[in-house]
Amino acid sequence: MEKDDKNIQEEKDIFFPxxxxxxxxxxxxxxxxxQIVIDKNKYQQLINTPFxxxxxxxxxxxxxxxxYSDQEVGVLGEINxxxxxxxxxxxxxxxxxxxxxxxxxxxxFPFVLTSTPDGIYAGVSxxxxxxxxxxxxxxxxxxxxxxxxxxxxxxxxQADNIIKLTDNISVTWEGYLFLEKQLTxxxxxxxxSDATWKMMGMxxxxxIIGENIGDKAIxxxxxxxxxxxxxxxxxxxxxxxxxxxxEYASSILSILELWAGSMEERNAxxxxxxxxxxxxxxxxxxxxxxxxxxxxxxxxxxxxxEFDKYVKHLLWRKYLLTYDTVFTGLVTVNxxxxxxxxxxxxxxxxxDGREMEMDDVKTTLGLLDLYFHHLRLLGxxxxxxGKGLIDQHEILMR
Ligand code: SF4
Numbered sequence: 358m359e360k361d362d363k364n365i366q367e368e369k370d371i372f373f374p375x376x377x378x379x380x381x382x383x384x385x386x387x388x389x390x391x392q393i394v395i396d397k398n399k400y401q402q403l404i405n406t407p408f409x410x411x412x413x414x415x416x417x418x419x420x421x422x423x424x425y426s427d428q429e430v431g432v433l434g435e436i437n438x439x440x441x442x443x444x445x446x447x448x449x450x451x452x453x454x455x456x457x458x459x460x461x462x463x464x465x466f467p468f469v470l471t472s473t474p475d476g477i478y479a480g481v482s483x484x485x486x487x488x489x490x491x492x493x494x495x496x497x498x499x500x501x502x503x504x505x506x507x508x509x510x511x512x513x514x515q516a517d518n519i520i521k522l523t524d525n526i527s528v529t530w531e532g533y534l535f536l537e538k539q540l541t542x543x544x545x546x547x548x549x550s551d552a553t554w555k556m557m558g559m560x561x562x563x564x565i566i567g568e569n570i571g572d573k574a575i576x577x578x579x580x581x582x583x584x585x586x587x588x589x590x591x592x593x594x595x596x597x598x599x600x601x602x603x604e605y606a607s608s609i610l611s612i613l614e615l616w617a618g619s620m621e622e623r624n625a626x627x628x629x630x631x632x633x634x635x636x637x638x639x640x641x642x643x644x645x646x647x648x649x650x651x652x653x654x655x656x657x658x659x660x661x662x663e664f665d666k667y668v669k670h671l672l673w674r675k676y677l678l679t680y681d682t683v684f685t686g687l688v689t690v691n692x693x694x695x696x697x698x699x700x701x702x703x704x705x706x707x708x709d710g711r712e713m714e715m716d717d718v719k720t721t722l723g724l725l726d727l728y729f730h731h732l733r734l735l736g737x738x739x740x741x742x743g744k745g746l747i748d749q750h751e752i753l754m755r
Contacts, residue, residue: 370475370476370477371476371477371479371500371503371504372475372476372477372478372479373479373495373496373497373499373500374479374480374481374496374670374673374674376491377481377488377491377495377496377670378487378491378492378493378494378495378496379467379481379485379487379488379493379494379496379499380487380492380493380494381487381493382486382487382490382492383446383447384446384486385439385443385446385447386484386485386486387463387466387467387484387485388439388440388442388443388446388448388463389438389439389440389443390438391731391732392432392433392435393432393433393440393442393460393462393463394430394431394432394460394462395422395430395431395432395433395460395462396429396430396431396460396461397424397428397429397430397431399458399460399461400422400431402458403450403454403458406454408449408450408453408454409421412441412442412449416434416436416441419434419436419441420434421433421434421441422434433460448463450463461506461509461510464502464506464510465506465510466482466485467481467482467484467485467487467488468480468481468482468496468499468503469481469482469674469730470503470507470510470512470513470514471512471514471515471516471674471675471678471679472511472512472514472515472516473516473530473675473678474516474517474518474530475530477503477507477512478673478674478675479496479499479503480670480671480673480674480675481496481670481674482726482730482731483667483670483719483722483723483725483726484723484726484727484730484731485723486723489719489720489722489723490719514675514678514679516530516533516675516678517530518530518574519574520532520533520574520678520683521681521682521683522536522560522563522564522682522683522684523560523564523682523683523684523743523747524682524744525564526560526563526564526575527572527573527574527575528574528575528576528580529574529575529576529577531576531577532574532575532576532577532580533678533683535577535580536556536559536560536580536683537672537677539556539559540552540553540556540672541669541672541673543555543556544665544668544669544672545665548665548694549664549665549668549690549691549693549694550691550694553687553688553690553691554691556687557684557687557688557691557743557746558750559584560683560684560687561746561747561750562584563575563580563583563584564747566583566584602692602695603629603648603649603652603695604629605692605738605742606648606692606695606696606699607625607628607629607648608625608738609692609696609735609738610624610628610648610696610699611624611625611627611628612734612735612738613728613734613735614628614634614636614638616734617636617637617638627645628645628648628699629647629648630647631644631645631646631647631650632644632645633645634703638700638703638724639703639704639706639707640707641707643703643706643707644706645702645703645706646702648695648699651698651699651702651703652694652695652698652699654698654702656698656701656713657713659715660701660713660715660718663715663718663719663722664694664697664718664722667722667725667726668690668693671690671730672690676690676730677690679730679733680736680739680740681736681740682740682743684743684747685736685739685740685743687743688739688740688742688743688746689729689736689739692739693725693729696725696728696729697721697722697725700721700724700725701713701717701718701721704717704720704721705717
């Protein structure tokens with residue numbers, strides 16, 4: 358990963374991932390199907406400008422903006438699920454007022470910024486078409502834009518010196534980096550599913566062995582000592598776990614599909630057992646196989662590599678810190694291979710293809726980033742699943 362060390366003026370360093378390029382394709386994808394948040398100060402810069410008065414005349418029936426009850430942040434109006442400011446795939450604030458007047462979330466996209474004790478990690482969103490295609494200039498060349506943005510914009514995700522692994526156990530920032538490095542190495546050697554499972558086991562062990570530590574954050578040295586003596590038996594993935602995980606995954610997929618626009622209430626059953634699924638995600642009714650068949654199907658090496666690259670990028674951009682605890686983030690990542698296989702295969706089925714193509718894979722990764730990073734509609738499901746795992750295994754391991 359590249360560290361910009363030539364030009365840092367702020368007290369914080371900014372880190373960019375290697376091998377990622379971006380140049381906006383003006384597809385308008387980031388201006389549709391979600392709410393665009395704008396803060397009050399930003400809107401006040403626009404409110405009495407001739408531009409907004411013109412917009413109000415153009416859309417007399419629509420609100421330009423709606424503010425939440427605390428009145429500090431609001432959302433821009435929408436027309437047919439498009440941002441009200443979108444015209445022919447171009448942002449009218451940008452074209453009429455200039456980039457600096459756009460809401461911060463729009464100026465930031467497709468970057469995903471996480472503030473840490475080491476500096477800002479400027480990861481990227483796979484929801485962006487240009488990132489999916491990896492075309493344009495190296496993302497590190499956007500450093501001046503990011504610096505300018507950071508003069509007024511505070512990243513939503515802020516990690517401090519103490520990181521919560523679970524509700525009961527915390528580690529220092531260095532301790533977290535130690536675990537993250539270990540996890541990334543395991544992803545390389547054993548794949549995402551086994552690596553996250555092993556790390557979840559390690560955290561549960563830490564919770565059991567380190568329970569006398571109390572509220573103190575565990576340091577790297579303490580962690581190494583705790584994990585080396587006395588050795589605990591590794592976590593076993595019993596048969597029930599797979600069944601439970603498939604059922605849970607199918608419930609989550611069915612909720613996502615309900616959310617995506619289809620009002621088919623039998624989705625959970627269809628996804629678990631196979632059948633005919635009506636979904637806006639695929640724009641038509643498709644015949645799908647049971648989830649287990651999809652998940653066990655063979656994936657060509659290049660597609661597996663693309664998926665692994667995505668997961669390693671998630672870890673690099675500190676995705677695990679964006680949930681209530683690292684453990685909840687790990688549970689989410691542990692489910693990703695199931696969701697990935699299911700959506701990539703469903704995408705292939707929906708276009709009546711014979712072989713999976715890279716487009717199926719990239720579209721699927723974009724969808725996963727949308728659902729689990731940007732919209733995070735189901736964080737509490739993962740939290741509940743994680744708590745169940747911790748309780749179950751603490752009993753088994755004691
Ligand atoms: S999704 Fe990416 S490529 Fe498309 S308009 Fe947004 S920033 Fe540009």
